[in-house]
Amino acid sequence: xxxxxxxxxxxTDGPWGTYLSQVDRVVPYLGELARWVExxxxxxxxxxxxxxxxxDNGEVAxxxxxRVQHNMSRGPGKGGVRYHPDVTLEEVMAxxxxxxxxNAAVNLPYGGAKGGxxxxxxKLSHKELERITRRYTSEIGIIIGPHSDxxxxxxxTNPQIMAWMMDTYSMNTGTTATGVVTGKPIHLGxxxxxxxxxxxxxxxxxxxxxxxxxxxxxxxxxxxxGFGNVGGAAAELFNQAGARIIAAQDHTGSIxxxxxxxxxxxxxxxxxxxxxxxxxxxxxxxxxEFWDVKCDILIxxxxxxxxxxxxxxxxxxxxxxxxANGPTVPQADDxxxxxxxxxxxxxxxxxxxxxxxxxEWVQDFSSFFWTEDEINLRLDKIMMGALKKIWxxxxxxxxxxxxxxxxxxxxxxxxxxKERGLYP
Ligand code: GLU
Numbered sequence: 186x187x188x189x190x191x192x193x194x195x196x197t198d199g200p201w202g203t204y205l206s207q208v209d210r211v212v213p214y215l216g217e218l219a220r221w222v223e224x225x226x227x228x229x230x231x232x233x234x235x236x237x238x239x240x241d242n243g244e245v246a247x248x249x250x251x252r253v254q255h256n257m258s259r260g261p262g263k264g265g266v267r268y269h270p271d272v273t274l275e276e277v278m279a280x281x282x283x284x285x286x287x288n289a290a291v292n293l294p295y296g297g298a299k300g301g302x303x304x305x306x307x308k309l310s311h312k313e314l315e316r317i318t319r320r321y322t323s324e325i326g327i328i329i330g331p332h333s334d335x336x337x338x339x340x341x342t343n344p345q346i347m348a349w350m351m352d353t354y355s356m357n358t359g360t361t362a363t364g365v366v367t368g369k370p371i372h373l374g375x376x377x378x379x380x381x382x383x384x385x386x387x388x389x390x391x392x393x394x395x396x397x398x399x400x401x402x403x404x405x406x407x408x409x410x411g412f413g414n415v416g417g418a419a420a421e422l423f424n425q426a427g428a429r430i431i432a433a434q435d436h437t438g439s440i441x442x443x444x445x446x447x448x449x450x451x452x453x454x455x456x457x458x459x460x461x462x463x464x465x466x467x468x469x470x471x472x473x474e475f476w477d478v479k480c481d482i483l484i485x486x487x488x489x490x491x492x493x494x495x496x497x498x499x500x501x502x503x504x505x506x507x508x509a510n511g512p513t514v515p516q517a518d519d520x521x522x523x524x525x526x527x528x529x530x531x532x533x534x535x536x537x538x539x540x541x542x543x544x545e546w547v548q549d550f551s552s553f554f555w556t557e558d559e560i561n562l563r564l565d566k567i568m569m570g571a572l573k574k575i576w577x578x579x580x581x582x583x584x585x586x587x588x589x590x591x592x593x594x595x596x597x598x599x600x601x602x603k604e605r606g607l608y609p
């Protein structure tokens with residue numbers, strides 16, 4: 186019954202350790218379903234693939250690729266694919282597990298999965314990016330499919346990469362399988378509203394949390410880490426609601442403007458230069474100073490383990506909205522709770538992306554496409570409903586929103602697990 190897996194280096198540090206400790210915290214609230222909790226502490230299936238490609242200079246390079254299906258009790262695997270030089274099996278396991286929790290928390294009919302390639306895509310040409318994507322897709326083609334496991338964009342992947350994945354899978358199966366990936370371009374069965382959906386979900390859950398805290402969004406000071414699809418889109422929506430985006434940080438640097446950035450200018454700068462660094466409408470700030478900025482709302486929307494215990498002691502925000510997956514380590518979570526800082530956890534806060542992925546998948550099967558207004562309205566409704574159930578659970582047990590989200594999600598997953606029964 187031990188959850189130490191022989192192929193995992195450690196269970197305490199890093200994203201997988203963070204995930205395991207989040208599961209441990211929910212056990213007291215699971216009642217008799219706790220009997221099945223071990224099932225959440227190990228992935229159902231993990232595939233490691235070699236991804237060799239020919240570089241433009243004629244050399245052959247090999248990359249490590251992964252696809253992990255953490256749990257499929259409630260439906261097919263679902264979750265993104267990330268391209269990043271630091272990707273590891275353990276990280277992908279944690280990301281897949283968080284997808285299981287997230288999909289169940291929003292009650293989408295999916296299990297959880299995630300994939301990744303250990304590569305810096307900025308160092309690849311367009312053609313090399315296409316080759317690595319196609320070879321990776323072909324290698325994981327033995328476990329993905331419209332009814333088995335449906336990839337989507339994540340860090341450093343985008344609609345073009347999804348188009349290559351969809352095409353490769355389709356060529357290998359002799360079909361046009363639009364439902365095999367989500368986050369596709371609109372002409373290939375993509376959904377309106379998908380690109381900004383994660384950021385929109387961060388805004389929707391953040392708006393509701395702010396209302397419950399009596400925190401007026403008009404004039405509120407917002408700091409955002411990560412200015413891609415998630416952080417950038419969320420920042421735009423908060424700005425439209427009257428908030429000031431006063432600090433921004435990404436891999437290109439950190440910037441500050443007390444009166445709030447001009448968001449149209451900042452978005453244009455990020456689009457043209459690839460990051461917030463060098464933006465003329467703000468002052469340069471030290472990367473570590475970012476965590477000391479006086480703000481009302483902090484949105485970590487970059488990578489895992491950014492809010493460490495040391496940083497949690499310095500954060501001044503009243504509200505933390507986790508746009509990224511796994512940005513807060515467990516010790517930091519406790520510090521934020523003790524300091525009365527409300528955290529809307531990743532597993533509900535950033536669920537807008539996969540929710541619109543679900544809409545995309547449904548639209549692909551029915552070959553009937555909805556308007557952007559319909560998408561945004563349904564997204565709002567689903568996220569508000571899910572958040573209300575989580576909040577009620579938190580109030581009832583006097584637990585954090587994170588543990589409450591895990592409680593709601595684990596109950597759904599483990600009930601399905603129990604009802605399906607143990608095979609054979
Ligand atoms: N990568 C996104 C996430 O972490 C979306 C996954 C999806 O749409 O399947 O939630």
